[in-house]
Amino acid sequence: MTNTALKYTKAHEVVRVEDGDVAVLGITEYAQDALGDIVFVELPDVGATFSKGDDFAVVESVKTAAEVYTPVSGEIVAVNDRLSDEPEAIKISYEEGWIAKIKMSSSDELEELMDKDAYDKYISELD
DSSP states (O other): OOGGGEEEOTTSEEEEEETTTEEEEEEOHHHHHHHOSEEEEEOOOTTOEEOTTOEEEEEEESSOEEEEEOSSOEEEEEEOTHHHHOGGGGGTOTTTSOOEEEEESOGGGGGGSBOHHHHHHHHHTTO
C-alpha cells in the first residue's frame, strides 16, 4: 500500500479504502506520538452504524484518552481485536494497527479528506 492511497482528517484519523466500499480506519503517526504509550483501545461493535464525524472508538494512553472520529458514514464490518489485548499494536504500522473497517454509505465523503501532502502541510503548521 502506498501513502497515496491514504486519506487524512484534521483530527488525525487516517483512512484506506479496500474492496471498493470498505474503509479501514486508524489514527495517524502524529496522533500516536502525541498520545505516547497506549494502554487501552475501546473498539466499536461490529454492526454498529455511524455518521461522518461520530466518535466510534477511544484510545487511552498514560497521558490522556482521545476519542476517534469516523471520517465516513457507514456500518462497522470488522474490528482489530488484537488491540484489545495489545493496544500498543496500534503503533506498529497502519496495516497492523488499524482500529475498524467500515462499509461506507457514501464514498463521496472521501473527497473532503486530505491527501498525504495536504496532511503533512497541515501538521507542519501545528508545530
